[in-house]
Amino acid sequence: MPVTRRSxxxxxDLRAMQGLAQRIWSKSSSVHVGDLAWQRFQHVGxxxxxxxxxxxxxxxxxxxxWVSLPGELGLLVDPARPGLASEVLGWFEDTASAAELTxxxxxxxxxxxxALERSGYALQERSAFxxxxxxxxxxxxxxxxxxxxxxxxxxxxxxxRCVAVHRAVWHxxxxxxxxxxxxxxxxxxxxxxxxxxxxxxxxxxxxxxIWLDEHNAVAELExxxxxxxxxxxxxxxxxCLAALRAAHRAGAREAVVYPVIGHPKSAGAxxxxxxxxxRPYARTLTFTRTRRRIPPSxxxxxxxxxxxxx
Ligand SMILES: CC(C)(COP(=O)(O)OP(=O)(O)OC[C@H]1O[C@@H](n2cnc3c(N)ncnc32)[C@H](O)[C@@H]1OP(=O)(O)O)[C@@H](O)C(=O)NCCC(=O)NCCS
Numbered sequence: 459m460p461v462t463r464r465s466x467x468x469x470x471d472l473r474a475m476q477g478l479a480q481r482i483w484s485k486s487s488s489v490h491v492g493d494l495a496w497q498r499f500q501h502v503g504x505x506x507x508x509x510x511x512x513x514x515x516x517x518x519x520x521x522x523x524w525v526s527l528p529g530e531l532g533l534l535v536d537p538a539r540p541g542l543a544s545e546v547l548g549w550f551e552d553t554a555s556a557a558e559l560t561x562x563x564x565x566x567x568x569x570x571x572x573a574l575e576r577s578g579y580a581l582q583e584r585s586a587f588x589x590x591x592x593x594x595x596x597x598x599x600x601x602x603x604x605x606x607x608x609x610x611x612x613x614x615x616x617x618x619r620c621v622a623v624h625r626a627v628w629h630x631x632x633x634x635x636x637x638x639x640x641x642x643x644x645x646x647x648x649x650x651x652x653x654x655x656x657x658x659x660x661x662x663x664x665x666x667x668i669w670l671d672e673h674n675a676v677a678e679l680e681x682x683x684x685x686x687x688x689x690x691x692x693x694x695x696x697x698c699l700a701a702l703r704a705a706h707r708a709g710a711r712e713a714v715v716y717p718v719i720g721h722p723k724s725a726g727a728x729x730x731x732x733x734x735x736x737r738p739y740a741r742t743l744t745f746t747r748t749r750r751r752i753p754p755s756x757x758x759x760x761x762x763x764x765x766x767x768x
Pocket of ligand 1: 696
């Protein structure tokens with residue numbers, strides 16, 4: 459079957475990219491359908507910084523690459539077509555504008571790592587990486603909600619409060635009302651899995667958004683956060699457990715979460731998930747290489763990568 463290549467044209471193509479993520483989902487895969495929706499829609503106005511290309515065969519996506527200009531690549535390649543990894547890397551080199559090319563993969567994505575090594579990329583020892591953690595959704599404890607708070611799924615009038623808690627947790631953040639509205643419109647968002655802890659004064663003190671891949675029965679937590687003034691009171695644990703129980707009722711058998719390790723903003727993430735029974739099963743690796751070809755023209759600077767957590 460011939461493989462064709464085309465550029466990303468809009469949200470319908472993200473759905474097709476999610477189709478690949480869903481089809482090849484395993485503990486060796488770096489992308490959950492929810493992570494892709496969150497990363498693409500959490501900010502608006504960044505399409506020009508994010509050249510994206512899809513490789514297709516037989517009417518389905520078999521690989522994709524997503525560049526964050528000037529020089530970072532996220533990619534997903536069907537392990538049944540390992541040769542496409544080199545094609546994605548070739549396109550990346552033609553597209554990036556930075557002197558150094560950076561690619562982040564999961565340590566279990568052996569077919570992509572082999573292509574990176576063949577292309578002369580070297581593994582970097584970075585202090586920050588993402589730990590991939592999972593937990594079966596059995597024996598989930600009842601949430602213990604701190605006094606005065608109400609833990610509940612968000613409703614139709616909660617958009618501004620969802621944005622406010624996220625922006626305060628991840629300050630400075632580019633999440634806005636319009637961008638969160640796009641998140642809520644993205645597949646497979648569902649408000650029954652978007653949970654918040656409401657403080658006595660009406661603010662949201664903590665949030666936990668869960669994305670459910672119904673086909674694989676895997677739920678992903680992204681994002682999770684507690685306002686600084688309410689931390690270490692049990693709020694994140696309560697809102698996450700409530701959301702996880704809702705995900706279980708909706709059909710999830712397992713949950714995954716990808717905390718950044720070694721970043722000062724998220725020092726509490728790993729201990730929080732460990733305390734809730736999550737265990738690491740993989741981690742991200744970063745490869746770099748100096749580019750060989752002369753860039754056609756400089757692209758816009760991007761302070762945050764495709765997988766930024768703000
Ligand atoms: C991580 C975060 C969500 C934790 O929220 P929280 O409401 O303070 O967490 P909880 O009070 O529910 O903590 C539950 C347990 O997790 C562990 N924990 C949470 N934060 C911790 C920290 N900073 N250091 C050590 N352990 C921590 C503890 O075991 C804690 O139980 P204990 O207080 O009885 O010891 C919060 O620090 C935050 O918003 N950080 C910035 C955003 C972020 O990193 N989000 C996660 C991204 S994946």
